[in-house]
Amino acid sequence: MERLTSQQILAIWELGNKQAPSQRALTLASYTEPAASQEILAQLPLGLRNQKLLQLREQLFGQEMACVLPCPQCSQLLEFNLNTQQLIHTVNTDFAMPLQASIDGFELSYRLLTTEDLQMVLVGIDYHDYDVLEQALLPRCLLTISYEGKTCGYQDLPATTKQAFIKLLEQSDPLAEVKLDLVCPNCQNAWQGLFDIVSFLWDELAQQAQRLLAEVHQLALAYGWSEQAILALSMTRRQYYLARLAQC
Numbered sequence: 001m002e003r004l005t006s007q008q009i010l011a012i013w014e015l016g017n018k019q020a021p022s023q024r025a026l027t028l029a030s031y032t033e034p035a036a037s038q039e040i041l042a043q044l045p046l047g048l049r050n051q052k053l054l055q056l057r058e059q060l061f062g063q064e065m066a067c068v069l070p071c072p073q074c075s076q077l078l079e080f081n082l083n084t085q086q087l088i089h090t091v092n093t094d095f096a097m098p099l100q101a102s103i104d105g106f107e108l109s110y111r112l113l114t115t116e117d118l119q120m121v122l123v124g125i126d127y128h129d130y131d132v133l134e135q136a137l138l139p140r141c142l143l144t145i146s147y148e149g150k151t152c153g154y155q156d157l158p159a160t161t162k163q164a165f166i167k168l169l170e171q172s173d174p175l176a177e178v179k180l181d182l183v184c185p186n187c188q189n190a191w192q193g194l195f196d197i198v199s200f201l202w203d204e205l206a207q208q209a210q211r212l213l214a215e216v217h218q219l220a221l222a223y224g225w226s227e228q229a230i231l232a233l234s235m236t237r238r239q240y241y242l243a244r245l246a247q248c
């Protein structure tokens with residue numbers, strides 16, 4: 001992966017600002033795989049897509065990620081660090097499609113969730129919501145269902161089998177959704193928090209883009225240089241000029 005330039009960071013930010021989170025994920029992922037089309041990236045299992053985003057995060061801002069999540073019970077903010085490499089190593093790359101499983105006597109062939117599934121089904125809906133997952137996304141992942149040799153439909157699956165399938169889907173692609181076991185030091189509430197690399201990386205990139213624009217603003221005012229010329233400067237040179245200005 002080539003290192004992103006300041007111009008590219010601003011270009012991603014400008015484009016992604018108008019996009020829904022799932023489309024933003026593809027915009028970010030496309031910088032890790034310039035040769036891959038958006039369609040190909042949209043059809044990657046979510047874990048593989050997230051692996052690319054973690055690699056991009058590592059290249060832009062390093063391995064350590066400082067996270068903050070509010071306790072759902074007392075709203076106390078919990079601060080903790082995650083490491084990109086630790087998460088990257090949980091990705092499952094060892095699967096042959098379609099995957100096969102047998103649950104409660106039902107023979108299932110299935111595939112993993114992709115960004116395309118989220119885009120087709122959910123516009124502004126929380127896909128962590130169990131009902132949404134069950135009604136909209138599961139039927140897309142289940143390719144064939146049979147019971148005692150007879151083909152069945154999704155509606156034939158009992159609720160408990162659907163729940164077991166959701167668990168299996170999560171285990172098959174652990175990096176699709178990163179769940180963290182957290183305990184609040186204030187009220188001792190224990191819960192599972194979600195770490196979403198798409199929104200995490202997006203927030204960092206947006207902050208970086210705004211820092212860059214602020215630097216352009218300052219240097220353009222002081223020296224009269226163009227935006228293009230300022231962004232073409234190395235970070236070391238930009239910081240040098242900004243430090244000189246601060247002394248004036």
Ligand SMILES: [Zn+2]
Pocket residue numbers: 071072073074075076184185186187188189
């Ligand atoms: Zn708490």
